[in-house]
Amino acid sequence: MTAERVPSVPLAPQDLTLVNRITWGANSSTAIEFRTLGLDRFLNDQLHPPSDSLPAAAQEQIDSLSISHTPLEQIVVEAEQQVKIVYAIADPDVKQAAQKVYQDRLNRLGREAATRTLLRDLYSHAQLKEQLTWFWLNHFNVHLYKSNLRTMIGDYEDQAIRPHVLGHFCDLLNATVHHPAMLRYLDNDQNAVGHINENYAREIMELHTMGVGSGYSQQDVQELARILTGLGVAQPQNPPKIKPELQSQYIRAGLFEFNPSRHDYGDKMFLGRPIKGRGLGEADEAIGILCRAPATARFISKKLAVYFASEVPPQPLVDAMTETFSRTNGDIAAVLKTMFQNAAFISSLGARFKDPMHYVLSAVRLAYDNRVILNAGPMLGWLSRLAEPLYGHETPDGYPLIDAAWNGPGQMVTRFEVARAIGSNASGLFKIEGPPVLEQPAFPLVANSLYFNTIQGTLGPATLKALSQANSPQDWNTLFLSSPEFMRR
Secondary structure (H helix, E strand, O other): OOOOOOOOOOOOHHHHHHHHHHOOOOOHHHHHHHHHHOHHHHHHHHHOOOOOOOOHHHHHHHHOOHHHOOOHHHHHHHHHHHHHHHHHOOOHHHHHHHHHHHHHHHHHHHHHHHHHHHHHHHHOOOHHHHHHHHHHHHHOOOOOOOOOHHHOHHHHHHHHHHHHOOOEHHHHHHHHHOOHHHHHHOOHHHOEOOEOOOHHHHHHHHHHOOOOOOOOOHHHHHHHHHHOOOEEEOOOOOOOOOOHHHHHHOEEEOOEEEOHHHOOOOOEEEOOEEEOOOOOHHHHHHHHHHHHOHHHHHHHHHHHHHHHOOOOOOHHHHHHHHHHHHHOOOEHHHHHHHHHOOHHHHHHOOOOEOOHHHHHHHHHHHHHOOOOOOOOHHHHHHHHHOOOOOOOOOOOOOOOOOHHHOOOHHHHHHHHHHHHHHHHOOOOOOOOOOOOOOOOOOOOOOOOHHHHHOHHHHOOHHHHHHHHOOOOHHHHHHHHHOOOOOOEO
């Protein structure tokens, strides 16, 4: 792309910072959208997106992915059949080669999921929805490389997380409780009567709902673990043997399974409330109790405020969001609207340091706008080098949301290298891997009308001086994309 193909669109500095906070990063196309719709309608469309359609070139890439047209159960069963064949091979060299083929298959599935995510993040008009998909995926974190989660991660994001990110929190929580990726990641598929595994129960309370120090006890964790016994992952090739008197309670939906033979049918006392032992309905009741708990309203509201507003959000802001959460039964869009309209949120604009996801996405969005990339590989590589690869956090707490996690010297050096790669050429973003190799476009023109009409006025003297001394447009792009101002949202 050698010239800008959009009209001059000035934005007020505060509007620019708002767009940078609501989206994955401002660019000329989003500036036009903001100016066309106006503030109120722009926010409303982001909170209640009429469409999340993508440019045809991006949608075609997503449609070509195997995860887009192969059911989860088929993906998992085929991978399990392949690994059984691998285990049966006696010859060490043949076995090693077969193991590599199997791992390549899993890696391809994980890469497809990440590619789909990045294409949506770059080009969807529903930018808030895409940001929240990452936020909630990080909140309900699962690690790509545990067990066979690479076979499930695409479905987990697309079916358990993404449809509910602007809906009611309880629907979102329920969707994760009933997804095999979460049940396997936190070992609930190992949780059975007589062999209680508390891992998932503890993380639901500590990380997903109420938060540490919110009043629940170890006894509550143990009781929730009992409630969750029997919730696991179906094995279509090896269905469970269930006593006739329990067969009517067996439930399977996709790869989610409730096996009554593994469930503790004793009565429980959870968070001070009696729960009658009766099967899967116990889990639904317990999740409802957690969703309605005042501690959950506070914990979730504060985490949203930390992500979108401030590392230490003012208590009145959190209180207002908590009240909305409780009053609307956890309506996420309503909670966000309360936050967006609060003076504390407005005053925070431009102050948050970009984590690697925000940095990489905002740089590519600004540099190449609506020109659809053909290869997400470079972006995946940059995110890995910057220590925030998609689905890559091993522990269930997810990636940190505080600035100090991302603004160290090593991070800054790598960001400069990423800025140079983006600003000097397309760095492979427009190359299809393998023959035929398509010609890369020329380096991007970041110094476009959006820059001259809006962004330039937000830069400090030191940055302006550095930019004035650039030896070439490529150097200018690199300096701007690595400037202190571009590091913030």
